Amino acid sequence: MHSARPFRAAPGSRGVFPAAPAVLALALNAIALAAIPAAFAADAPADQKPLPVALVNALNTLAGGPHAGFRANHAKGILVTGTFTPAKTAPSFSSAPHFAKTVPVLVRFSDTTGVPNIPDASPDASPHGMAIRFKLPDGGSTDIVSISTNGFPVGTPQDFLALLTAISKSGPGVPKPTPVEQFLGTHPAALKFVSTPKPPPQSFGSLAFYGVNAFKFTNAKGVSHFARYQVLPVAGEHALAAAETTKADPNYLIDELPKRIAAGPVKFRLVAQVSKEGDVTNDATAVWPPDREIVELGVISLTATEKEQAKEQKALLYNPLSLTPGIEASADPILAARPPAYAVSFAQRAGQ
Numbered sequence: 478m479h480s481a482r483p484f485r486a487a488p489g490s491r492g493v494f495p496a497a498p499a500v501l502a503l504a505l506n507a508i509a510l511a512a513i514p515a516a517f518a519a520d521a522p523a524d525q526k527p528l529p530v531a532l533v534n535a536l537n538t539l540a541g542g543p544h545a546g547f548r549a550n551h552a553k554g555i556l557v558t559g560t561f562t563p564a565k566t567a568p569s570f571s572s573a574p575h576f577a578k579t580v581p582v583l584v585r586f587s588d589t590t591g592v593p594n595i596p597d598a599s600p601d602a603s604p605h606g607m608a609i610r611f612k613l614p615d616g617g618s619t620d621i622v623s624i625s626t627n628g629f630p631v632g633t634p635q636d637f638l639a640l641l642t643a644i645s646k647s648g649p650g651v652p653k654p655t656p657v658e659q660f661l662g663t664h665p666a667a668l669k670f671v672s673t674p675k676p677p678p679q680s681f682g683s684l685a686f687y688g689v690n691a692f693k694f695t696n697a698k699g700v701s702h703f704a705r706y707q708v709l710p711v712a713g714e715h716a717l718a719a720a721e722t723t724k725a726d727p728n729y730l731i732d733e734l735p736k737r738i739a740a741g742p743v744k745f746r747l748v749a750q751v752s753k754e755g756d757v758t759n760d761a762t763a764v765w766p767p768d769r770e771i772v773e774l775g776v777i778s779l780t781a782t783e784k785e786q787a788k789e790q791k792a793l794l795y796n797p798l799s800l801t802p803g804i805e806a807s808a809d810p811i812l813a814a815r816p817p818a819y820a821v822s823f824a825q826r827a828g829q
């Protein structure tokens with residue numbers, strides 16, 4: 478049994494050519510890895526490893542990994558398919574092709590941590606993940622990679638590494654204040670993040686997901702807005718009751734979703750929360766107030782469960798910066814740091 482070091486406060490923490498995902502992912506991976514200096518070599522001291530490598534190593538340490546063939550984070554998951562149908566309001570918000578035409582989607586729901594068999598109701602399995610690949614009419618694709626919390630514990634990849642490292646150094650028997658207590662004591666956003674209750678959901682289909690990082694959306698007239706994605710369950714948000722949580726099957730979320738889909742399409746509204754003048758767009762800890770304008774982008778309708786789960790999940794690499802004209806990245810350093818780290822993790826599970 479793989480055990481995860483808690484992501485909680487201490488007590489008292491793919492692409493452009495969908496047809497050939499493996500080849501594409503390898504290409505993407507090669508590009509990202511090429512960007513990593515030679516220090517990637519195994520003998521580079523830990524504090525001199527390139528940041529993407531150090532981040533993946535820290536995630537592996539927390540998960541007792543690397544676990545062969547599995548992601549260094551969000552290792553446990555399930556793949557489903559369906560369609561995305563754009564709302565009437567979408568084309569005037571961005572000229573992106575999938576905002577003008579219904580397209581197929583490939584969606585992976587997941588639990589947090591690199592632990593392949595983490596119990597779905599474990600507090601460490603949250604925030605859960607929802608990665609969405611929109612297959613575009615020209616044969617390309619674009620991704621959204623979101624989590625079930627509206628915000629992130631830190632604003633820079635360096636602070637993320639510091640948090641992961643502090644957690645891994647705060648095991649049982651470590652004198653107080655432990656490194657993670659010290660970290661949370663000096664990072665209020667991280668303390669708020671880990672202290673916010675995240676009750677296990679009844680289903681992946683009754684959980685809201687958030688893009689967290691901002692993107693710039695531009696329409697055909699050249700009008701732009703910064704916004705953040707929200708993926709909202711049409712069935713509403715429903716959590717397990719406390720009594721159900723204690724006796725939940727370790728795989729209750731993974732087992733429940735195919736049954737729910739077999740009973741009828743599982744739907745989500747994709748919306749954009751639009752920033753207002755003065756809102757911070759390059760810091761994932763700066764959550765915007767709920768009164769900001771919401772633009773309907775469309776509806777995701779999930780109708781089937783993939784057959785070859787293990788094989789397909791292993792070959793799939795989602796990339797939050799796999800964008801399409803009409804959508805651009807913000808200057809959020811967390812967003813920029815994700816694809817290189819994902820590529821390192823992909824290289825590991827592709828056996829490189």
Ligand code: HEM
Pocket residue numbers: 532533536547548549550551554585586587605606607608622623624629633634637687688689690761793794795811814815818819820822823826
């Ligand atoms: C610097 C910050 C981050 C680092 C270092 C990081 C690292 C990772 C790694 C290594 C993976 C495994 C990738 C793979 O093997 O394919 C992963 C997956 C994932 N991450 Fe992140 N992540 C970061 C920030 C975020 C943020 C801000 C979000 C959400 C808004 C997020 C959501 C996800 C999801 C949903 C997956 C699973 C994707 C899939 O199903 O394949 N991550 N992350």
